[in-house]
Structure formats: structure tokens, C-alpha cells
Amino acid sequence: xxxxxxxxxxxxxxxxxxxxxxxxxxxxxxxxxxxxxxxxxxxxxxxxxxxxxxxxxxxxxxxxxxxxxxxxxxxxxxxxxxxxxxxxxxxxxxxxxxxxxxxxxxxxxxxxxxxxxxxxxxxxxxxxxxxxxxxxxxxxxxxxxxxxxxxxxxxxxxxxxxxxxxxxxxxxxxxxxxxxxxxxxxxxxxxxxxxxxxxxxxxxxxxxxxxxxxxxxxxxxxxxxxxxxxxxxxxxxxxxxxxxxxxxxxxxxxxxxxxxxxxxxxxxxxxxxxxxxxxxxxxxxxxxxxxxxxxxxxxxxxxxxxxxxxxxxxxxxxxxxxxxxxxxxxxxxxxxxxxxxxxxxxxxxxxxxxxxxxxxxxxxxxxxxxxxxxxxxxxxxxxxxxxxxxxxxxxxxxxxxxxxxxxxxxxxxxxxxxxxxxxxxxxxxxxxxxxxxxxxxxxxxxxxxxxxxxxxxxxxxxxxxxxxxxxxxxxxxxxxxxxxxxxxxxxxxxxxxxxxxxxxxxxxxxxxxxxxxxxxxxxxxxxxxxxxxxxxxxxxxxxxxxxxxxxxxxxxxxxxxx
DNA sequence: TAAGAGGGAA
DNA sequence: ATTAGTCCCTCTTA
Numbered sequence: 001x002x003x004x005x006x007x008x009x010x011x012x013x014x015x016x017x018x019x020x021x022x023x024x025x026x027x028x029x030x031x032x033x034x035x036x037x038x039x040x041x042x043x044x045x046x047x048x049x050x051x052x053x054x055x056x057x058x059x060x061x062x063x064x065x066x067x068x069x070x071x072x073x074x075x076x077x078x079x080x081x082x083x084x085x086x087x088x089x090x091x092x093x094x095x096x097x098x099x100x101x102x103x104x105x106x107x108x109x110x111x112x113x114x115x116x117x118x119x120x121x122x123x124x125x126x127x128x129x130x131x132x133x134x135x136x137x138x139x140x141x142x143x144x145x146x147x148x149x150x151x152x153x154x155x156x157x158x159x160x161x162x163x164x165x166x167x168x169x170x171x172x173x174x175x176x177x178x179x180x181x182x183x184x185x186x187x188x189x190x191x192x193x194x195x196x197x198x199x200x201x202x203x204x205x206x207x208x209x210x211x212x213x214x215x216x217x218x219x220x221x222x223x224x225x226x227x228x229x230x231x232x233x234x235x236x237x238x239x240x241x242x243x244x245x246x247x248x249x250x251x252x253x254x255x256x257x258x259x260x261x262x263x264x265x266x267x268x269x270x271x272x273x274x275x276x277x278x279x280x281x282x283x284x285x286x287x288x289x290x291x292x293x294x295x296x297x298x299x300x301x302x303x304x305x306x307x308x309x310x311x312x313x314x315x316x317x318x319x320x321x322x323x324x325x326x327x328x329x330x331x332x333x334x335x336x337x338x339x340x341x342x343x344x345x346x347x348x349x350x351x352x353x354x355x356x357x358x359x360x361x362x363x364x365x366x367x368x369x370x371x372x373x374x375x376x377x378x379x380x381x382x383x384x385x386x387x388x389x390x391x392x393x394x395x396x397x398x399x400x401x402x403x404x405x406x407x408x409x410x411x412x413x414x415x416x417x418x419x420x421x422x423x424x425x426x427x428x429x430x431x432x433x434x435x436x437x438x439x440x441x442x443x444x445x446x447x448x449x450x451x452x453x454x455x456x457x458x459x460x461x462x463x464x465x466x467x468x469x470x471x472x473x474x475x476x477x478x479x480x481x482x483x484x485x486x487x488x489x490x491x492x493x494x495x496x497x498x499x500x501x502x503x504x505x506x507x508x509x510x511x512x513x514x515x516x517x518x519x520x521x522x523x524x525x526x527x528x529x530x531x532x533x534x535x536x537x538x539x540x541x542x543x544x545x546x547x548x549x550x551x552x553x554x555x556x557x558x559x560x561x562x
Numbered sequence: 563t564a565a566g567a568g569g570g571a572a
Numbered sequence: 573a574t575t576a577g578t579c580c581c582t583c584t585t586a
Contacts, residue, residue, distance in 0.1 A: 242578065269580040283579045286572075318572075398574060431575065450577045476576050497573055567584080 004076050007031075011080040013049040013087075014038075015071075027074040028547060032362060033057055034067050036341075037545035040537065045544070052347055054087065055094045055162050056340070059211070059356030064091040097123070097156060098164045099149065108146040110167050116140065119161070128155045150326025153352040162351060169209050169332045172234040172307020175276045178258045179230060188256060190227055191371065193361050194220060198227045200359035201334055211355030212314055212335035216363040216546075217508030218372050221336045222252050225310045228334050229277070230257065234307025237300065238279045239321070241313045243268050244482040249279045249312075267300060274303045286320045298324045311335045311354055315342050315501065322346070325353045338504060339542055364547040372511040373488070373520040377543070379536060379550045380558055381528040382409045392530065404530030405494040406435045409555070411442045416558050417491055417523055418443060424470025427487045429478050429506055431494040436473050439493065445471040452477075461485050479505050486512040492524040498538030507543060524550070 006023035008016040015035060017027055019042065028045075031037075034057040035047040057067065068084050096115040103111070114120035117139035124134050124142065132152055135143040144152055146167075153163045179188040190198075197215065202208045215221055229236050238249055246266055253264050265275030268284055284297050301309075301324055309328070311317055314335035325333070335354040340347055351357075366372045384392060384407055392403045414428060430436045433449055440447035446460055446469060457477075463469040465485045478484055479502055490510050495502055510520040526536045540550055 281579070283572085287580055288571075289581080291571080402574080433576075477578095479576095480578065496575070563586100565585090568582090569580105571580085572578100 005074050007074040007076060009071055009075040009079050009083065011083060013083070015047040015049065017045040017047060017074075019043060019045060023074065025547070029362070030070040030074060032545065033060075033062060033070070037541055040541050040544045049087065051090050051093075051160070052351060054090050055351065056357040058091050058094045059207075059358070060360070064088040067091065093160065094162050095164045097161050098166060099152070100166045101168055102143060109143050110146050110149060111137075112142045112144055112152070112163070114140045123156060123159060123161065126155075126159055128158065146330065147327070149329040150353055153329075154326060154349065157348050157352045162356075164207065165210070165329075165355075166207060167330070170307075170330045172232075172236075172331065173276070173305040174233060174307075175235045175263075176233060176258075177230060180256055180258055190223065191220065193366075193371075194224050194227060197224050197359040197361070198231060201228055202231065203358070208358070210333040211358035212337060212340065212350060213358055214337055214340060214360040216361065216366055216372060216511065217338050217504070218511040219361060219366060221312070221338075222249060223256075225249075225312065225334060225336055226253060226256060228310070229308060232308050232332065235276045235304055236278075236308045236310065237304075237306045238277065238310040239282055239285070239312060239317075240279065241282055241316050242480055242482070243270070243281060244480075245312065246279045246281060248482055253277060253279075267297075274300070276304070278304070282316065282318055282321060285324070286318050295320055295324075301328055306331055308332045308334065313337055314350060314354055315339055317346075317350070317354075319346070322349050322353055329353075338508070339501065341500060341542060343499065343501065362546060363543075370513065370518060373514050373518050375507060375510060375520045375522050375548065377507075377522045377524070377540075377548050377550045379524050379526055379540075379552045380413060380555060381533075381552065382407055382413055382525055382555045383528045384530070385409060401531050401535075402432070404527040404532045406432055407527040407530075408438070410493050410525045410527075411439055413525055413555055413558055414439060414491055414493065415443055416561070417489075418471060420561075421489045421521065422470075423488075424467055425464075425488040426471045426491065427478065427484075427489070427509060428471065428473045428491045428493060429509075430473070430475065430492070431496055433475060435494060436475055440473040443471065443473075445469070445473050447473040447475075448477055449475040450477055457481075458483075478509065484509065486510070488514055488519075489521045490523070492522070494532075495524075495535070495539055498535045500539060500542035503539040504542050507548075528555075 006018050006021035006027040031047050034053055035049045036053050037045055038048045039046040064087055067087060071079055096119060098113045100111050102109045120140055132148045137143050156163050181188060197213045201211060201213060213224060240246055246268055250264050250266060253259050254261050263276045265273030265278040267278050267280035280300060287297060288295060309331055314337045333354050367374055392400060395403055436447055448457055448460055461483060464472050487510050490506055492506055507522055514520060526532045
């Protein structure tokens with residue numbers, strides 16, 4: 001078997017990767033660059049090479065020949081006829097259409113240049129482009145108003161031809177800032193990959209200045225954002241997902257740079273300051289009094305002459321914010337995220353309107369370098385007792401799923417796992433309040449849910465951090481709370497329908513480097529012979545794509561301590 | 563003017 | 573394919 005290769009490459013652009021193969025890891029790393037994982041049963045992982053995954057790879061400088069060489073090096077029975085040609089065709093689409101500022105234009109018109117006239121003919125003839133008023137000036141060129149820049153890119157992406165946008169950016173109002181030296185007289189230093197990421201964002205030629213940086217939780221995305229701002233020296237709007245995160249950005253900006261508190265504003269439900277650097281939530285931008293009402297706060301995009309807009313957690317960016325972003329394509333845009341995967345399928349809009357992927361740091365690489373903890377993931381199959389099994393058998397749909405998820409047999413397993421980790425730092429995370437209440441009572445640990453007042457949360461977090469409270473039971477608050485302390489063990493007792501992001505978020509809770517052997521433990525409890533098994537596979541997919549493996553154990557093994 | 567409750571939105 | 577949670581606005585109370 002050693003002389004065979006780990007993958008079977010199929011004509012429909014799917015790739016089957018054999019998990020037990022010695023070449024598995026090397027092949028996985030190659031595939032991660034230009035394909036996405038779509039299924040991960042135990043023996044074979046299925047990847048798909050999509051147009052978008054190819055274009056993101058192309059934006060990173062990967063050529064069709066690089067991809068062909070990678071595929072040839074992992075394909076057991078060679079490549080199907082026509083596949084390479086198809087891949088070459090798709091990759092070359094990125095760059096066939098180029099958008100630039102009009103060479104001798106006085107105004108702010110842009111020029112779209114096509115590699116050949118037929119492509120431009122056909123694109124212009126498509127109905128979606130008709131209202132954008134393209135003005136043909138030569139067989140391969142058309143003028144277009146700068147205001148239509150975003151929509152043009154969106155429409156051409158839908159048409160199947162992503163535009164290489166070289167039209168540049170306006171500078172924005174200048175703002176002086178510098179890194180502030182660290183506390184003990186040490187100068188603040190970026191990690192090497194953080195510098196690489198910022199440089200990739202800026203780009204070597206005209207193509208930089210907008211795009212997305214993909215880095216795992218705990219890699220210091222805030223720092224990278226601030227570094228981009230420090231390089232640009234301009235006024236900046238920062239959009240993020242919740243108020244705690246707003247506060248965190250503001251804290252880091254004022255502590256780590258020479259920006260004074262009165263230069264940094266918070267624009268949220270509570271306070272509406274517009275300062276040279278302004279941090280806002282996505283929610284305030286999308287807030288409407290009624291379903292048909294206006295977005296009253298979108299004007300924030302134009303309240304100052306921003307030179308840079310940072311989109312934190314770009315995978316959560318809501319649709320109306322895309323629309324507003326289409327209008328401000330002359331402003332530099334930096335997207336930050338742990339995963340480009342969106343559950344709503346708007347990945348194409350991220351590419352068109354924020355920009356292509358400029359940098360990606362695989363989780364495993366950070367782990368190898370010791371920047372994040374080495375996590376051991378286990379899936380534990382918990383059986384139902386006879387009574388539950390019967391109830392489960394007769395239940396339907398969501399009722400059935402919930403019965404399995406709330407399997408009381410999980411309690412004893414949690415108790416056993418706690419015995420294995422007497423040093424504490426354990427988070428028990430689940431989805432249903434009833435289940436969590438019962439569990440918290442049984443193991444004698446405090447529960448934090450959405451109903452827990454903020455003051456009490458803060459007190460419990462502090463006690464957990466100090467080690468006085470070894471175990472915390474947390475509901476979905478764990479998905480959002482930025483201030484939730486770091487832990488070294490997470491036990492997931494239930495989760496929502498196949499959410500890959502939730503799983504990644506939960507794992508992220510234990511990634512911060514640990515003193516000593518730098519290890520952390522992630523357990524997911526799944527009821528045997530139920531729908532939960534299926535959902536677990538789906539949930540785990542993103543992390544499997546990142547190279548995490550879930551060792552499957554039976555409840556019996558856990559109970560007997562093996 | 564601050565804090566808290568209640569309702570709607572995505 | 574839910575639940576639970578967040579955020580924003582408005583109104584009330586003190």
C-alpha cells in the first residue's frame with residue numbers, strides 16, 4: 001500500500017482521501033489550499049474543488065500548475081481526462097477581467113478590461129449588468145462609474161468571472177499612531193505570522209489593500225487588525241459581532257497604541273460616539289424599527305473619511321452590511337475570521353465585496369509551533385437506558401433528537417471525566433437549559449446561562465480563573481462571551497444542529513497555550529444509535545478539515561478508566 | 563441620568 | 573431543523 005497514493009480524484013472535482021493511508025496528513029495539507037471538505041465519514045474524507053476555492057487559492061498566488069502538481073502527487077490512479085483542463089480554465093478566470101482606474105480620466109470613472117472581446121460581449125449582454133451602464137470604449141474595454149464598482153464585481157462573480165480589482169483606494173483622513181511599548185520596558189513585537197498576515201493584506205502590487213485573513217481562535221486577530229491600522233496611519237471603522245468584543249478592541253487599541261481614549265469611540269446601543277477610530281457592532285448597523293423600516297445607522301460608513309474598515313468575524317457579516325459595503329469599494333477593507341465557511345452560503349459576496357483570502361494560517365501549524373495548545377479530541381458514545389430507548393423509539397422529529405441530546409446517562413460520564421481532571425479548569429458546555437440545570441446540580445458546579453446577571457457572571461468567571469471554582473457549566477453564552485475565561489478541558493454535552501462554527505468556537509475556548517506540556521482536552525458526548533451521531537459528524541467537519549481527529553470511545557471505556 | 567424591564571429583530 | 577442568547581430601542585422608575 002505504501003507505493004500507492006492517498007487520494008482518488010474524480011471527474012466531478014471531488015477528491016476522496018483515505019484516512020488510514022500513510023500519506024494522509026501530507027495530502028490533507030495540500031488539499032486544504034484549494035479544496036473544501038464536504039464529508040468526513042471514518043474511512044474516506046470527501047473534498048470538493050469548487051470554483052471559489054480555486055479563486056481563493058489563485059489570489060494567494062497558487063497557479064493552476066501548482067494545483068495540478070499537487071493533485072498528481074496525491075492521486076492514486078492518476079487524474080481523469082479533462083479535469084486538469086477544467087481546473088486551468090477555472091483558475092484562469094480570475095484575472096481575465098480587470099478593473100482599474102481610468103488611465104487619463106479626470107473624473108472617478110473606472111475601466112473594466114477583458115482578456116478577450118467575446119468575454120466582454122457576453123458579460124455585458126447578461127441582464128444583471130444592464131443597469132450598471134457599462135460604456136464600451138474599445139473591443140476589450142468598458143467604462144463604468146466608480147459608484148458601481150461593488151455591484152459590478154458581485155454580478156460578474158455570479159456570472160462566473162471574479163474581477164481582479166486594481167482600482168485602488170482613497171487614502172482617508174490621516175491619523176498618527178504607534179505601538180506603545182509593553183509594560184516591562186519591552187517593545188511590543190508582533191509574532192512572525194502576524195507580520196506575514198499584515199504584509200499579505202497590504203500586498204506587493206496594486207492588488208492588496210482589501211481581503212480576508214484567516215486565522216484560528218487565539219492567534220491574535222485583534223493585534224493583526226491594529227497592526228494593519230498602524231501601517232495605514234488613517235482613521236478607521238471597526239465592525240464586530242458583540243459589545244464585549246467592542247470593549248475588547250477599544251481596550252487593546254488604547255493600551256497597545258499611542259491612541260488616547262478620546263480618539264477611540266464606541267458606537268453601540270449604549271453610546272454613539274464617532275471618533276477617529278470607531279468600533280461598532282454589526283447589529284446596530286442592521287437595526288430597524290420595523291421590518292420595512294430604514295437602516296438608520298448605516299450612515300456610520302460615511303460619517304468620517306475612513307481610510308480603513310475592519311470587518312471582524314467576517315463569517316457573521318449580515319446581508320445588509322454587504323449591501324452597504326458594495327457602496328464603499330474605494331475604502332480599504334480588512335476581513336478577519338477563523339473560517340471562511342458561512343452557514344448561509346454568502347462566501348462569494350465575501351470574495352467580491354471584502355476581498356479574496358490573502359492569508360491563511362492552519363490550526364495545526366500554530367499548534368506545532370506552540371502558539372496554541374495541543375488538543376486531544378474524543379467523542380464518547382453514551383448508550384440509552386432501556387426506558388429512554390423505548391421512549392426514543394416512539395418519539396418523532398425534534399422530540400426524538402432532544403430526547404437523545406438530553407440523555408441522562410451523560411451525567412455519569414461527565415462525573416467520570418471530571419475525576420480524570422482534578423486540577424480543574426473544566427467547562428461543561430451544552431444547549432438545553434433543563435439538561436444543564438440537572439447536570440450542574442448533579443456534579444455540584446455553578447451554571448451560567450443567559451439569565452445569569454452580568455455581575456454574577458463576572459464573579460464566577462473570576463473565581464474560575466483563580467481556580468476556586470474548578471468546573472463551570474455554561475449554556476450557549478459560551479458561544480458569545482468574549483470574557484469567558486480560558487480553560488484546559490471542555491466537555492460538550494449537547495450542541496445545535498451540525499453547526500461547524502459552534503464546534504470551532506467551543507474548541508477555541510481551550511486553545512490558549514498551557515503551562516507545562518501545553519495540552520488540552522475536548523470531549524463530546526453523543527448518544528449512541530441516535531440522530532446525534534449524524535449531527536456530531538457534521539459539527540466536527542470544520543475541525544477535521546483543520547486536521548483534528550476525534551478518537552471515538554465507548555461509555556464503558558470511560559467508566560472503567562481506560 | 564442611570565438602571566432595569568419588556569418587546570422586536572435577525 | 574430547534575433552542576437560547578444577544579443587541580437595540582422605548583418606556584418606566586427613582
